[in-house]
Amino acid sequence: xxxxxxxxxxxxxxxxxxxxxxxxxxxxxxxxxxxxxxxxxxxxxxxxxxxxxxxxxxxxxxxxxxxxxxxxxxxxxxxxxxxxxxxxxxxxxxxxxxxxxxxxxxxxxxxxxxxxxxxxxxxxxxxxxxxxxxxxxxxxxxxxxxxxxxxxxxxxxxxxxxxxxxxxxxxxxxxxxxxxxxxxxxxxxxxxxxxxxxxxxxxxxxxxxxxxxxxxxxxxxxxxxx
Numbered sequence: 001x002x003x004x005x006x007x008x009x010x011x012x013x014x015x016x017x018x019x020x021x022x023x024x025x026x027x028x029x030x031x032x033x034x035x036x037x038x039x040x041x042x043x044x045x046x047x048x049x050x051x052x053x054x055x056x057x058x059x060x061x062x063x064x065x066x067x068x069x070x071x072x073x074x075x076x077x078x079x080x081x082x083x084x085x086x087x088x089x090x091x092x093x094x095x096x097x098x099x100x101x102x103x104x105x106x107x108x109x110x111x112x113x114x115x116x117x118x119x120x121x122x123x124x125x126x127x128x129x130x131x132x133x134x135x136x137x138x139x140x141x142x143x144x145x146x147x148x149x150x151x152x153x154x155x156x157x158x159x160x161x162x163x164x165x166x167x168x169x170x171x172x173x174x175x176x177x178x179x180x181x182x183x184x185x186x187x188x189x190x191x192x193x194x195x196x197x198x199x200x201x202x203x204x205x206x207x208x209x210x211x212x213x214x215x216x217x218x219x220x221x222x223x224x225x226x
Contacts, residue, residue: 001206003030003200003201003203003204003205003206004204004205004206005027005030005031005032005200005203005204006030006031006032007031007032007033008032008033008071008072008203009032009033009035009063009067009069009070009071009072010027010032010033010034010035010070010071010072010073010074010124010203011035011037011060011063011070011072011073011074011109011113012024012027012034012035012036012037012073012074012076013037013038013048013050013073013074013075013076013077013105013109014038014074014075014076014077014078014128015034015036015037015038015045015074015076016036016038016040016042016045017076017077018174018192019076019128019171019174019192019195019196020036020074020076020077021192022191022192022193022195022196023074023076023192023195023196023199023200024036025196026193026196026197026199026200027200027203030200032072032203033067035063035067037059037063038077046059046062046063047059048109050075050077050105050106050108050109051100051101051104051105051108053108056108056109056112057112060109060112060113060116064116069116069120070113070116070117070123071117071120071122071123071124071203072123072124072125072126072203073109073110073113073123073124073125073126074126074127074128074199074203075105075106075109075110075125075126075127075128076128077105078101078102078105078128078144079098079101079102081130081132081141084098084140084141086138088140089138089139089140089141090139090140091140094140095139095140095143095144098140098141098143098144099143099144099147101144102129102144102145102147102148103144103145103147103148103150103151104147106127106148106151106152107151107155110125110127110151110152110155110166111155113125114155114159114164114166117162117163117164118159118162118163118164120163121162121163122163122164122205123163123164123165124164124165124202124203124204124207125152125155125164125165125166125167126166126167126168126169126199126202126203127148127149127151127152127166127167127168127169128168128169128171128195128199129145129146129148129149129152129168129169129170129213130145130170130171130172131145131170131171131172131187131215131219131220132145133145133146133148133149133170134187134220134223134225135185135220145170148168149168149170149213152166152167152168152211152213153166153168153211153213156210156211157211159210160210160211164210165202165207165208165209165210165211166210166211167202167209167210167211167212167213167214168212168213168214169195169198169199169202169214169216170187170213170214170215170216170219171187171190171195171215171216171217172186172187172188172189172190172215172216172217172218173187173189173190174189174190174191174192174195175189175190175191176191176192177191178190178191178194178217182217182218182221183221184221184222185220185221185222185223186220186221187215187217187218187219187220187221188215188217188218188219188221189217190216190217194216194217195216198214198216202214
């Protein structure tokens with residue numbers, strides 16, 4: 001299937017990471033023009049610190065100046081869950097820092113690109129969250145992911161009818177060799193490539209989906225969402 005991404009300009013924040021690099025590869029295979037942004041960009045990337053509003057504005061301005069447009073945004077950048085101290089799971093300082101690093105970073109970059117998309121009458125925004133948003137037991141992990149999902153839904157609703165869609169993609173555990181088995185009370189595993197396939201479709205003009213929180217792999221086994 002041709003996803004009609006040829007010549008579309010897509011900004012991928014966190015495009016050098018484990019999941020982000022797979023997304024970049026999938027988009028380039030679809031002939032999209034991919035701009036990778038991070039705090040430590042390579043020769044082909046642009047500098048973007050999503051926790052710094054000035055850095056966000058400068059990076060988006062640079063991209064639009066160079067390419068004349070921005071058709072898609074993927075936010076796949078966030079500190080690894082392994083960097084979070086489990087003994088401080090309910091420490092307000094850690095919780096707020098984690099929300100800022102993930103959900104608020106998504107919000108800053110989305111707010112910077114969507115005016116350009118709205119003016120063009122087309123745009124696609126995808127944030128990578130996580131299924132621990134749906135679990136208790138880890139306040140930091142749950143709130144930083146739930147906040148991104150809620151931000152995405154609110155932005156999607158504010159852009160209804162403009163041609164700009166916004167969605168969150170929620171993997172469980174990510175592995176090169178995901179297990180097909182899913183335990184009760186757990187999310188299914190998925191690979192970076194499987195996540196990238198879903199994200200790439202959501203960036204396509206063919207995907208008229210907005211305001212959704214989409215699980216990759218099995219959504220929490222044994223839990224019903226209406």
